[in-house]
Amino acid sequence: MSSFLENYANIIELLRIAGKIEGRKKLQKMVYILKNLGADFKEDFYFHYYGPYSDVLTIELEELKSINVIKEDVKEHDNYFPTYTYELNIDDIGVKGDLENYKEVIYRLNRENSRFLELVATIMYFKEEKKYVKEDIIRKIKIVKSDKYYTDEEIKRSFDFLETITKD
Amino acid sequence: MKPKYFRDPVHNFIVITRDYILELIDTEEFQRLRQIKQLGTSEITYYGANHNRFSHSIGTMYLMEKALSQLKSIGVSIDEETEMTALTAALLHDIGHGPFSHIFEKVIGSDHEKWTINIILGDTEINQVLQDKDKSLPQKIASVISKEYERKYIVYLLSSQLDVDRMDYLLRDSYYVGVKYGLFDPDMIFKSMQIHGESIAIDYKGLYAVEQYIHARYYMYWQVYYHKTTRGYELLLENILKRAKYLYEQNRLDKGIDTLIPVFRKGNEMDIKDYIKLNDNIILYAISLWRDSEDKVLRDLCNRYLRRDLYKAYELKEDNIHHIGKIENKLKEKLIQYGFEEENVEYYFGIDRPSNVTYDYYVEGEEGEKPVILIHKEGKYNSITRFSDSIKSLAGIKKYRYCLYFTRANYEGEDITDELIKIIKEGEEGQ
Numbered sequence: 001m002s003s004f005l006e007n008y009a010n011i012i013e014l015l016r017i018a019g020k021i022e023g024r025k026k027l028q029k030m031v032y033i034l035k036n037l038g039a040d041f042k043e044d045f046y047f048h049y050y051g052p053y054s055d056v057l058t059i060e061l062e063e064l065k066s067i068n069v070i071k072e073d074v075k076e077h078d079n080y081f082p083t084y085t086y087e088l089n090i091d092d093i094g095v096k097g098d099l100e101n102y103k104e105v106i107y108r109l110n111r112e113n114s115r116f117l118e119l120v121a122t123i124m125y126f127k128e129e130k131k132y133v134k135e136d137i138i139r140k141i142k143i144v145k146s147d148k149y150y151t152d153e154e155i156k157r158s159f160d161f162l163e164t165i166t167k168d
Numbered sequence: 169m170k171p172k173y174f175r176d177p178v179h180n181f182i183v184i185t186r187d188y189i190l191e192l193i194d195t196e197e198f199q200r201l202r203q204i205k206q207l208g209t210s211e212i213t214y215y216g217a218n219h220n221r222f223s224h225s226i227g228t229m230y231l232m233e234k235a236l237s238q239l240k241s242i243g244v245s246i247d248e249e250t251e252m253t254a255l256t257a258a259l260l261h262d263i264g265h266g267p268f269s270h271i272f273e274k275v276i277g278s279d280h281e282k283w284t285i286n287i288i289l290g291d292t293e294i295n296q297v298l299q300d301k302d303k304s305l306p307q308k309i310a311s312v313i314s315k316e317y318e319r320k321y322i323v324y325l326l327s328s329q330l331d332v333d334r335m336d337y338l339l340r341d342s343y344y345v346g347v348k349y350g351l352f353d354p355d356m357i358f359k360s361m362q363i364h365g366e367s368i369a370i371d372y373k374g375l376y377a378v379e380q381y382i383h384a385r386y387y388m389y390w391q392v393y394y395h396k397t398t399r400g401y402e403l404l405l406e407n408i409l410k411r412a413k414y415l416y417e418q419n420r421l422d423k424g425i426d427t428l429i430p431v432f433r434k435g436n437e438m439d440i441k442d443y444i445k446l447n448d449n450i451i452l453y454a455i456s457l458w459r460d461s462e463d464k465v466l467r468d469l470c471n472r473y474l475r476r477d478l479y480k481a482y483e484l485k486e487d488n489i490h491h492i493g494k495i496e497n498k499l500k501e502k503l504i505q506y507g508f509e510e511e512n513v514e515y516y517f518g519i520d521r522p523s524n525v526t527y528d529y530y531v532e533g534e535e536g537e538k539p540v541i542l543i544h545k546e547g548k549y550n551s552i553t554r555f556s557d558s559i560k561s562l563a564g565i566k567k568y569r570y571c572l573y574f575t576r577a578n579y580e581g582e583d584i585t586d587e588l589i590k591i592i593k594e595g596e597e598g599q
Contacts, residue, residue, distance in 0.1 A: 004493035004519070025537045046281065047315050049328075049539045058533065059523035066568055067490040081535035118536070130314075143318045146366065 013097025029117035203447030232258035495595030
């Protein structure tokens with residue numbers, strides 16, 4: 001079934017490298033950041049209330065689950081919203097993605113939490129797609145992420161983080 | 169100005185009292201929406217579905233006005249500038265749609281939201297009307313469209329899981345398609361609308377109206393938007409455009425029309441003036457020319473399109489989806505045996521997987537993944553799934569459909585459907 005799975009090659013590769021990704025939102029932001037760094041992901045993202053988001057990616061995860069390629073572990077929480085953790089179900093399924101150059105970035109991204117990656121992805125969106133300058137990005141973050149109460153330190157750390165992964 | 173009355177089949181009278189709204193409607197770019205069908209190829213399945221984006225855009229603005237009027241009636245202070253931004257953003261939210269929207273986007277790699285912003289900010293009649301009214305208006309509307317506007321409740325009203333855009337198209341599409349399950353009670357939803365923080369919430373009294381709206385979305389998704397016949401027709405159209413683009417690139421497109429040249433040559437980088445010349449009729453005219461093309465594949469596909477000679481749709485059983493790659497290969501081999509050239513066989517079959525179409529029914533994910541519909545009851549606010557078992561179960565439904573599409577006949581017109589189904593069935597059994 002390799003040709004059909006080619007559609008998902010880099011999602012599979014991402015999970016192969018990362019091992020386990022805790023949180024669908026986190027996975028979303030990781031893919032967005034990697035795609036912007038130049039990795040070959042076909043999924044379209046659009047700017048949503050919580051930063052760049054791809055409906056297609058969410059459905060693709062469901063598809064991969066339905067064909068038993070990935071495993072989804074749902075953790076229910078008292079606050080009602082569950083967390084979804086993803087990992088590969090089968091190690092070798094005959095498709096090879098192309099993320100060799102992004103290994104270090106993937107490890108680094110996977111060590112961060114989804115709140116931080118949401119901020120990084122949003123800054124990246126404003127910087128790369130909207131071409132805003134730093135001052136405008138900070139101003140926009142305060143508008144679009146007002147409910148998240150990101151501190152100045154978090155914003156600074158995100159800019160620094162982005163700079164280092166861009167260099168990598 | 170003297171009020172203008174529009175007779176709308178869904179909302180009855182829509183009264184326009186603002187001169188700049190009328191001026192926007194009269195622009196070349198807005199009038200173009202008359203030539204772009206709201207539901208693209210759906211009319212192949214439901215022949216009533218040939219309404220256009222022009223009426224939907226006016227309807228969306230009308231519902232935005234209703235929502236703002238409700239908020240004002242409960243004491244929310246909305247100044248003229250905010251109202252102007254909200255109404256014009258609602259009116260113009262679809263202005264960047266190309267012909268047969270999503271299919272066209274797929275082929276040229278564009279995105280209608282970007283074109284909407286280009287048209288609002290670029291050198292267009294629309295931009296001129298907006299600037300004449302207020303120099304900063306184009307930028308504000310663009311920020312609503314790109315979800316960066318500071319008054320977030322306006323963004324939420326135009327684009328969220330409960331927005332005036334969807335409310336209008338569900339009602340309008342149901343009306344024209346001729347089905348009743350897309351109907352709900354918009355006035356009850358508006359009467360229950362309030363602001364919570366920077367977002368919109370619905371008072372508990374409107375819970376059932378919102379439930380009905382969410383059910384309408386669900387039914388319309390499966391019965392209309394994702395109808396398997398329509399999806400097959402979309403695939404045929406997509407293949408026609410792909411083939412024409414390929415031939416253009418090879419310098420072999422023998423019957424071209426000038427209007428489509430920038431599409432093939434520059435794709436998403438084309439000039440705005442060229443983009444607004446595009447509409448559904450241009451594509452249909454091209455297809456009627458290409459039916460006589462020298463190219464066998466293009467000619468064949470166009471003839472099939474015009475004669476409604478659709479691909480056969482075969483829905484794979486859920487338990488057999490994991491065999492899909494193998495089935496695809498067998499089908500391909502068989503088609504080649506039936507005379508389709510290896511390099512052309514891709515135009516004669518395809519797989520429609522769920523991620524090819526965006527979900528249009530209510531989903532919730534993790535916290536902060538997608539904004540939920542908030543319900544207000546006795547001072548507390550929470551997701552609708554906390555209050556409604558039916559929505560909780562609907563939001564959790566994981567229903568997927570994988571459909572294989574393939575030609576029913578070879579180049580000579582011989583029916584090969586049964587043979588191909590046999591191959592698929594064998595594949596499904598893992599043979």
